[in-house]
Structures are given as C-alpha cells and as structure tokens.
Amino acid sequence: MIIKVAEKAGFCFGVKRAVDMAVDFTAKNEKLYSYGQLIHNDQVTEKLESNGLIKTDDLSNLENQPVLIRSHGVGKEVYELETKQSLELIDCTCPFVKKVHRIVDEHYNKGYRIIIIGNKEHPEIIGINGWCENEGIIVSSPAELPTLDEGNYCVVAQTTLKIEIWTSVLEILKQSKGHFEFFNTICSATSERQEAVRKLAPTVDLMIVIGGYHSSNTRKLYEICKELCPETIHVEKKSELVMTNMKKYDIIGITAGASTPNWVIQEIIDFLKDLQ
Ligand code: F3S
Numbered sequence: 001m002i003i004k005v006a007e008k009a010g011f012c013f014g015v016k017r018a019v020d021m022a023v024d025f026t027a028k029n030e031k032l033y034s035y036g037q038l039i040h041n042d043q044v045t046e047k048l049e050s051n052g053l054i055k056t057d058d059l060s061n062l063e064n065q066p067v068l069i070r071s072h073g074v075g076k077e078v079y080e081l082e083t084k085q086s087l088e089l090i091d092c093t094c095p096f097v098k099k100v101h102r103i104v105d106e107h108y109n110k111g112y113r114i115i116i117i118g119n120k121e122h123p124e125i126i127g128i129n130g131w132c133e134n135e136g137i138i139v140s141s142p143a144e145l146p147t148l149d150e151g152n153y154c155v156v157a158q159t160t161l162k163i164e165i166w167t168s169v170l171e172i173l174k175q176s177k178g179h180f181e182f183f184n185t186i187c188s189a190t191s192e193r194q195e196a197v198r199k200l201a202p203t204v205d206l207m208i209v210i211g212g213y214h215s216s217n218t219r220k221l222y223e224i225c226k227e228l229c230p231e232t233i234h235v236e237k238k239s240e241l242v243m244t245n246m247k248k249y250d251i252i253g254i255t256a257g258a259s260t261p262n263w264v265i266q267e268i269i270d271f272l273k274d275l276q
Pocket of ligand 1: 012013014015071094096097159187188189217258
C-alpha cells in the first residue's frame with residue numbers, strides 16, 4: 001500500500017494562530033470563555049475544554065470576563081460588549097476574515113449595499129453580515145441572486161468559497177444594473193488545498209479527507225475529491241476507519257481540512273502503515 005499525503009493538508013495560518021492563542025491564554029487565565037466553537041474541529045476544542053476553556057453561546061450574563069473570539073469572527077455588536085459588559089475580548093479572528101470585516105464596514109458606511117457570496121448559516125458569514133447591520137444580500141449561487149436596482153454594491157466572498165461559484169456569480173452581476181466593487185476574499189489557503197487534491201485524487205484508489213463534519217473547507221475538499229476519485233471518504237478521526245477494509249486499496253491519498261491538527265492526520269497515517 002502506498003500512502004500519498006496532499007501538499008498543504010491540515011492547519012492553515014489562521015487556525016494555527018487561533019489555537020496557539022487559545023492554548024496560551026487558557027494557561028494564563030483561571031477562567032476563560034470561548035464565544036462559540038473556537039475552530040471547527042471537535043478533537044481540538046475538546047482538548048482545549050479539558051484544559052479549562054469554557055465554551056458559551058450566550059454572552060449576555062458575562063461581565064468582567066476574558067472571552068476568546070472564534071477564528072471565524074463575529075459581528076460588530078459583539079465588540080461593543082467590551083464597554084457595555086467590561087468583557088476582555090481576546091480576538092482570535094483570522095486576519096483574513098478581519099480584512100473582510102473592514103471592507104464591509106467601510107463600504108457599508110459609504111452607502112454601498114453589501115453582497116456576500118457564501119453559506120448564510122455559516123458563522124463566518126453571520127459574522128461578516130454583522131458589519132453591515134445584518135442587511136447583506138447573502139447568496140450561495142447565481143440562482144439565488146435577486147433582481148438588483150441601480151446603486152453601489154460591494155461584493156465579498158466567504159473565505160472558503162469555491163472559485164467556480166465566485167466566478168459564476170460575478171458573470172451574472174457584471175450584466176446587472178448597478179455599480180459593483182468586487183473583492184475576491186477567498187483565502188489562498190483554501191484554494192491551495194483544493195488545487196493539491198485536484199492533482200492527487202485522480203491518482204489514488206481511495207481518498208481519505210480528514211476534518212470536522214461542520215468544517216466548510218473540509219466538506220468542499222470532500223466534494224472535489226469525490227468528483228475525481230469515486231472512492232472518497234470523509235472521517236473526523238482514526239476510529240472511523242477501523243470498519244473499512246483498507247487493505248484492498250493499493251494507493252491511498254490523504255488530505256485534511258484547514259482546522260485539522262497534525263496529530264489527527266499522523267494517527268491515521270500510522271494506522272494505515274500498521275496495516276501494511
Ligand atoms: Fe484564515 Fe484562510 Fe484559514 S481565512 S482561518 S487562513 S482558511
């Protein structure tokens with residue numbers, strides 16, 4: 001059995017930064033809260049929680065407490081709690097997501113309408129929408145675009161959006177009424193991982209995509225791999241592989257989403273090596 005690991009598999013810069021900050025601040029603070037799940041990976045957040053981090057989805061009853069802001073970011077109103085409730089916010093928002101917040105904030109204040117291309121349920125999109133008073137037009141495909149009137153529009157993307165969706169929405173917008181300013185805010189970490197699996201998946205018998213089931217970029221890696229290698233599976237951890245007969249595959253490819261830690265990837269590689 002040959003095991004091939006995709007280039008750029010695992011932690012991206014923004015997730016690594018958030019986890020490093022969380023480890024550091026958990027050690028320094030007796031009580032530390034995280035507003036929502038810090039990153040979309042249960043193994044990592046369970047480990048942080050076992051070291052004392054407290055996850056909460058409701059900040060309304062907290063005062064004078066340190067709180068981590070998740071890597072996906074939050075809306076403007078959460079930052080106002082620093083003064084309203086004396087919260088000490090420790091901002092683990094990925095700097096690339098922060099950049100989207102700045103673009104949206106600046107253009108909204110200049111009177112632009114904001115178009116956000118992405119999944120409206122995803123925390124990153126909910127956070128971005130919070131920088132334009134939750135008035136953004138959120139679409140995940142060209143078919144969801146409403147009829148637009150003349151006016152100024154600022155267009156941004158979820159950082160993990162597939163480039164094909166960005167391009168197809170842009171094509172329609174360019175033929176619509178209105179003045180558009182486009183900001184391709186897709187993160188290169190996402191496109192690099194997608195590019196790497198496009199090369200790897202067609203060359204293997206089985207593709208294993210490792211990452212959280214809620215992780216948007218992991219799910220997109222899975223979709224791309226599945227198109228190029230019908231035998232593709234998505235797992236979060238090694239124990240999920242035990243039921244699958246791995247020995248029948250000659251070449252196994254591995255990739256992992258941007259919030260998957262190296263130790264989870266390594267556990268799976270070691271498991272496969274042990275089968276050989
Ligand atoms: Fe940030 Fe890009 Fe990762 S936006 S969290 S570096 S996928």
